Amino acid sequence: MEIRKLIDLLRATIDPNQRQQAEAQLDQAIIMMADCDMPVRQAGAIYLKNLISTNWQDREAEAGQPIPFALHEQDRALIRDSIISVYLSNPDPSGWHGSLLCLYQLVKNFEYKKAEERGPLHEAMNLLLPQLYQLEVRLLADPSEQSVLLQKEGLKVYFALTQYILPLDLISKEAFAQWMEVCRQVVERAVPPAALQPDEDERPDLPWWKCKKWALHILYRMFERYGSPGHVTKEYNDFAEWYLQTFSAGILEVLLRVLDGYRGGHWVPPRVLQQTLNYLNQAVSHAHTWKILKPHMPAIIQDVLFPLMSYSAEDHELWTADPHEYIRVKFDVFEDFVSPVTAAQTLLHSSCKKRKEMLQKTMVMLTQILTNISTEPSQKDGALHMVGSLADILLKKKLYRDQLDQLFIKYVFPEFNSDRGHMRARACWVLHYFAEFNFKQENVLMEAINLTVRALLFDKDLPVKVEAAIALQSLLNYQDRAQKYIEPQVKQIALELLTIIRETENEDVTGVMQKLVCVYTQQLAPIAVEICQHLATTFNQVLDTDEGSDEKAITAMGLLNTIETLLTVMDEQPDVMRLLEPTVLQVIAHVLQNAVQEFYEEVLALIYDLTSKQISPDMWKVFELLYQQRLLAIYNMCKEILTKDCGEDPESHAAKLLEVVLLQCRKKIDQAAPMLVELAATRLLREVKTSELRTMCLQVLIAALKLCVLGLCTLISMPNKPPALIEMAPKVVPSLILLFEGLKRAYAAKAAEAAEEEESESSDGEIEGDENPKINLPVLDLLSSDEDEIDDQGQEYLENLSRRALTSGQGMNVNVTINNIEDTSEDDDSDFEPNEETVLESYSTPLDEEDCDVDEYQAFKHVMTALQGQDPDWYNALTSNLTEQQLKTLGEVCVLAEQRAAARESKRIEQQGGELCLSKLVSVSLKHRLNIL
Template identity: 25%
Template sequence: MNVVSLHQCFLGTLQANAEIRTQAEQQLKSAQKERGFLACCLDILNSADIELPVKKACLIYFKNIIIKNWRENGSIDHDEKPIVRERLLATIVHSDRSTKAIFIPILNEILVTDYPTEWPDFLDSTTRLFANPNDLDSLYTGMLCFSELCRKYRWMKNEDRSSQLDSIIKQYFSSLLQIGGQIISDSASSDSHWQLPEILKLILKSYKFVTYLDLPEPLQEEEAISNWIGFHVAVMNISLPSSAMQLDEEERHLSPWVKSQNGPMPISLTFMSDMALKDGYLMIEEWRQGHRWISDASLYHIISFIEHAVTRKSSWGIIQPFLNNLISELAFPIFYPKDSVLELFEDDPQEYIMMTFTIEETSNSPVTAVRNLIATLAEKRKDTALEPILQFAYGKLNSLTSEQDTINVARQRESALRIIGCISSQLVEEQSPFKDQMEAFLSALVFPNFKSQFGFLRARTCNVSSKFSKLSFTDPNNLSVLFQGVMNCFNDSGHLPVQFEGALAIQSFIDFPQFKEALGSIIVPTTEKLLTLSGAIDSDLIPSVIQSCVENYSEQLEPFGISLTAKLSEQLMKLLEELNEAQSADPDDFDSDELGSKTNAALGIFSTLLTVLLYFENSAQKIAKLEQIYAPVLHYVLAKDLDSFFAETFEMLENTTFLTRNVSPTMWSLFEDSLRALMNSDLSLNLEDAMPALKNYMVYGASTIKTNSEYQQAMIGMVMKVFNKDGDFAPDDVMNAAELSTYIILALDSNSAGPYVPHLVKKSLEMMTFEEAEQPGNVYKIIIANVIIASLVVDPNHCLQTLIETSSTDSFFNLWNELCTSYKRVFDMKLSIMGLLSFLSIDMESLSQMNLEGVIPQFGKNLTILLTAVPKAISELEKKRKDMADTDGSNEITDEFIFGDNGEDSDEDENNEQENRDLAEAAETGGFVLDDDYIEQYGFATDDTFDEDPYANTPLDNLNIFKTFKDFILSVQASDSNKYSSIISQLNPEQMDTISNIVQIASN
């Protein structure tokens, strides 16, 4: 490997010319396969003559190779690994400051894999770098390496690491305290050396890593605890040097000195307990008086600690005397909006919304901590703290009523309103002594702010008003003012945050009768505006508002449905394209919070699309139009393997096919996309989500599946991947694949099923044999056995032939006999009845040749038991469906909707339903026995929890099982009296009456 040529390759990757870059990248891919490549990279990194950009390109490439290939099965030559380990530390020492952080993941990867067995001298090499405190590059590198060694033990408990870690702590942690103490004692003179605050951070990190999950025994000693608490406190109390204080306040948190102080804050406060409360309050006092600067992160930890202490009886006595000061001198000033925040309101409203109304809780900001503190005070110390908090906010707002609407007054009102928002839930609860006063309070001191000239205050007014949506208003005038204020905010197109909060307020008050009636007259333009707003803000909250509108005004919005779906699909596609771009790019190029917001917004739109779809459930024609609109979105998710949205995509496919009872050409195209995406993804993670959609394809697309061998092979290939355990599949995955196999077989006929039945039967037998010990429950056995039973229904010849060839007839039939007394689901009962009828329909001569005629009496008995149980099961399933339809206020699902079949068999379905009712009634009135005693007499397990999904459709839903049985039994009775006699030979008189009643009712 030639260092010069490798240098040219890395230089080429930095060129503006795309052709040169591509050529250089190809050359690097070839070069990395040669022995000595990593050593040459280290030569480049250690060369003083090579430009820094080239070194950075080389280091990033080097890092990626190490991370991807260092472990045992990687492509790195084992002879080259010792060279890398030997040279790595010296390379870090002499590297540029801007590149040192890139070495961290490299160190981490090698240490996790190789220490201590393959890199036993790492610790000695690291600690030798501590020897000369004047060589700051070596000292910094030593601390960097030492902290990464400590990181290795971060997620281990003491019993798993003490043999290695305890000796390291005993030997070297005192040195860390000594080095850190020297830096702290002379922080002013240390300011000229960038390494020193970084070393301080690394010392704190080392301690944090080894104490993260468990406190090592050497650090449990009283002296060690005292020393390390003292060190953390000393870091917290460092007077920030001039390099930090000279920075603009908004940028000061970037100083390494400030970062070093942020780290010890939560640890110190935890250890110091009640003593820390007084010290924390003292620090806040100094901060309030301008004598001390505290970073937002440190302030967050101090306030959060106080909040936690509020809940403890021992510490509440310390906090209580300071309660009023905490409200007036801490909460109010922190809620008072800064200039920088108000600049965002005008210049970057999206960021303002994210910071102020949406993701604030995820950030370690003082505002978040104060909000939590006030809320906790009001909830946990209600009797003592709620009234003083309310009185302060009331007094502040009341004192400002006569003031001009200036920016300063608006800021004070904003702060006071935020305090009210924190305690709102306590004010409106049933037992609150203040509840009856709240309407007057809102009317006098909150609602007037709807007319403020300052948009941020109008937005806050909407926000706080929404928190009182559970309040029962008595004065219609107040409701009128509220509605007008909310709608004015919503229509404020000049200020996005105001419009955003107006939209959320619409959702909060949409159930108020007066509000709902007034909004109904303008719901279409309101929804259109919500769609525009949704496109302007990456948030899942606005789609949720749209969803509420659709749910409450479905009739008014139905004509708008096509346009609504189109706009939602357009917005969703835009978000998906942006997320796909981010997924394909370097993670460092995208903000994680922004990506999270976009993901949540996309999920929200998916949910709204589904809501719109469900409101067209009674119009297959309209759904056909809708699916053409949203199909490209579903295709994009599947084609780009955006697995974060697979569940939502499959849910859309499931509901589209369910509501139309049909599979259109568009849906078949998406079926192909689905199979490809599932096979390309981690099937163990996605099969569960895809199951309802795939089953619907087998139910409503059976005629196409029956004739399309490519679809058959693709589906069978997928389930066989699970059966063969070609991946990390759990028992649930196996059951899903088995249930899907059953549906596939039932969609076929004997000719098309023939090539697959032997393989599926053999696999099912294997799974029942090998996994029975681990899966003792009936559910697993039922679902696996159903594959064989479905094969017997559709292709009895191949099924029985396979059972005989594998010597499995006796074992399987014995299992089936047991399961016939365990079924709960209508589908399982119907399937076994059909399987028994299929077997009993085979002529006696063929059964005798296979030596299977001996099972006929038992199968006749099983048939009767199942026919006895199935009417009650059908009745209970219909009741479940009716109950769910009755409780689903917005999506009423009728019996016709559930049991209909595109109108093709409506008369048949009506007859089926009447027959089911007749049979259930016969059971109740003594026509035949259905009580639990009878069922238990024949072995039924009445405590089985294998429930049936009332919304699920199966291939046997429209099968009139009683008519099928009647036709069979009458035919056998007329054509083969010997077989008939064998079938009924084990039946008692009561069971014979059951058969007679079924035949009689099915004949009417």
């Protein structure tokens, strides 16, 4: 069809009289012909939009109706490939923003895909990425707000495209260099006066600063993920070397100028500053970039990092106006990812840890600040902040470690009496970071603990109390001697912590309470109920607030974990557990009744703690909240696990649950017993890889057979026998014989599994090579200016991640060594015995108990012997129709019953210290055996 004809058809769609006929003839839309009138082009766009809206998806035809029209896949592909390029080639900028948003969403859909799954995206970007670059270059010269907003959207597209995978087949080195130059120019260019006019809180949201932020995002990500030799996967090794030599120097020069501006008093947005410091932190590891950075580093530490880490006017305003918000901001883990203060702390730590002379120069500067009597409190705060950030490094250096006692006495302890709350908080913070220090003077440790406890209990400022609580937890973690100093006030401390938790909803303080409960279980038992009630009330309070959903979830989870800790440590005190249960039940019911699914795992852990020893009537009501029909719920749970591919470990637990129900609930589940047994029997018909699952299923069958034998024995020994039983008398003993044959096979199969497992464990215990494997822990030495930091372990991890995923189920032989490491920890794992019972084995049923006097073989023999002497007519009715083979089997059952009785007696005497010849006992027993055949 000729183009002019199409134009006439589009013009006709404007006329109501010709619209239907024109649309019926249109096969495709011509929108972007420059020589078309605007009304015609708009008509084409509207027609295309309507066509896509109504006919994009394939639809099934209704019965008797023709197949509805839908765009062919080739047409859809053409539209997808063309629509964005049409927008980008549009000279009218008003259409660009929408196209860039569309392109961004397209890239976002593939952002987390594997490289092999990004084929369609790369095909589209082969066409679109060059056009996107041309648009960015065209816009760079225009500093207007609309232009910069479009530049930002283009940078976001490039970042999403390259954040996790850098497609070198799509982005050549030449194209990569072009994008790096775009980012460099964006970071370096000055902003117009309009970008500095609003208040500082509003400026980061302006397009000029956001554009710089995204340019820095790209620069840092390219360096950190693809441009750091020794820290990248092998496919980027060559690229990393090329990047480091080609771009790092030029980019560092630009970033150093950004920091020079900040030092000179120019305002820089927090995120721009953070990303700049992140880039410098990455540069510390490489000799090439460190040579550029080294001359500037002392000035950066003094004029950039130190002010950032000092108490600021903004901090003071927030502390004074809203201390609760101050606590939330300072302890927000998400805030750390975007905070320039955290970036400054990381850069300081990296440079002092990895590069020679930096620690010494930094400590000289900090010492001068601390010893100068004219130092402002905010500056002293910054100095202590920097000292605490270097704590792990200082503790490893004897020169500094030997002076720490004096550091505390002269510069930290006096701040606990400061009239400025932030200095008291900083003193607590320093003790927190130096808690691992081995105090040489006992009085210094005692003073540190007393001051921390005093700040926690009596300070007027809530942020100080929070910092003191966290410092106290660290001291308990690392200082064994601290426990005796804290114990006299532990109840008061616990109650104060509950008040702080209620007031701040701070997760870190919740962790302090967990630690306190674990360490002082006996001392806190009298107030355990009060503690639990506080935690439960705070949990409900947190759930009822709508603000900060992420933080709310973390805090609520911490509260539930603290309640679980309380239940765990009070487990051996049943009186306390009974008092705790009603309060915990309120929490459980609140979550279940309101379907707060994110806390189901924690709530189920609480239910486990309350039901591990016994199940109260109220706890059964909790089960009814989950499933009202108890037995059916258990059956469905086990069926779900045993009939689907859920893994043999959960299947073993399901089979164990079936056995427990059969034995614990006998006489109450008679109608359901066949269904339960069928589940275990059916599972045995499929492949079973582990002996544990096979054993568990066999135990279900054994339990069922045992109960059948015991039930029939009870039935035939009843004095008043129902007519139906008398009528079925000839079939009772044959049925019992069949049951015993099944038991014999089941016992044999179980014994074979046990023998095979024991043999497997014995062979597994024979380890070739060194009997005392050791572990090599790398020691990071300081790097010279011409040395790079190579992350061999991290690189190997990145390269082998996919292989490990494939082989995660296979065993690995690891030979490692430990050198010059003294482990003085008392880990509970050191008490592990390889022959300890598993969770499944440790749970016993009534028939598993050592003192259980119920044995199905002995019970049957006893009943038959009694019937023969006391009711011979009934005995004859039961045995008169037995075949010769059945009589033989019956005799074997009686012999086995005597052997089992003899074995039990022998074990009993042996436990009492005596010895008995089993064969003699069996012989004596056989002489007294009644001939029932």
